[in-house]
Amino acid sequence: DVKVTQSSRYLVKRTGEKVFLECVQDMDHENMFWYRQDPGLGLRLIYFSYDVKMKEKGDIPEGYSVSREKKERFSLILESASTNQTSMYLCASRTALGRGGTEAFFGQGTRLTVV
Amino acid sequence: GENVEQHPSTLSVQEGDSAVIKCTYSDSASNYFPWYKQELGKGPQLIIDIRSNVGEKKDQRIAVTLNKTAKHFSLHITETQPEDSAVYFCAASITPNNNDMRFGAGTRLTVKP
Numbered sequence: 572d573v574k575v576t577q578s579s580r581y582l583v584k585r586t587g588e589k590v591f592l593e594c595v596q597d598m599d600h601e602n603m604f605w606y607r608q609d610p611g612l613g614l615r616l617i618y619f620s621y622d623v624k625m626k627e628k629g630d631i632p633e634g635y636s637v638s639r640e641k642k643e644r645f646s647l648i649l650e651s652a653s654t655n656q657t658s659m660y661l662c663a664s665r666t667a668l669g670r671g672g673t674e675a676f677f678g679q680g681t682r683l684t685v686v
Numbered sequence: 687g688e689n690v691e692q693h694p695s696t697l698s699v700q701e702g703d704s705a706v707i708k709c710t711y712s713d714s715a716s717n718y719f720p721w722y723k724q725e726l727g728k729g730p731q732l733i734i735d736i737r738s739n740v741g742e743k744k745d746q747r748i749a750v751t752l753n754k755t756a757k758h759f760s761l762h763i764t765e766t767q768p769e770d771s772a773v774y775f776c777a778a779s780i781t782p783n784n785n786d787m788r789f790g791a792g793t794r795l796t797v798k799p
Binding site: 575606611612613614615616630661663673674675677678679680 | 687690692695718720722727728729730731732735775779787788789790791792
């Protein structure tokens, strides 16, 4: 059974704090993604990684950074949290082309509130 | 870049009725169109997808149709059940590199018993 696990379901952080959101997948997937989900806006891509230590900006990377030191783990970092980063954050992983399948598997989400 | 629009934003149907959700996309090069279902408190899960070389795909009560000329695709759920209640997202991407996948804004479907 495929699994993408996000370390926290709910987080409350203060403005200006450095925040780490962790995601681990056990499917040996090459590609990992971080999305932000807001009502009426759907899922917006923040960053993705197609290999260890590799990263690409998505549509809304401002205020975020990422780290991928190991294949199974992809971290989203809010360098200085702000109230407009209050949102649901979703991690996903997907196997790379050539190994079959284009389905993305999502974690359960982390609801972050910045106060 | 790709822009995906999804309608309606909310949909309420009676159990047993059909539900249709529609999406349009902007990039004619897009050729992979998945649909995801998100239940309360969970991450989205793929329920069906279609590639541009086919016009329709069906899986039990769920079907997806694709009109490449008009650049729109639709999800059809027949004989709806209360457990179909969820938020549904459409997406579009250009394979093989579907790291560029873009999602619609979502449709909240409520099936009333």
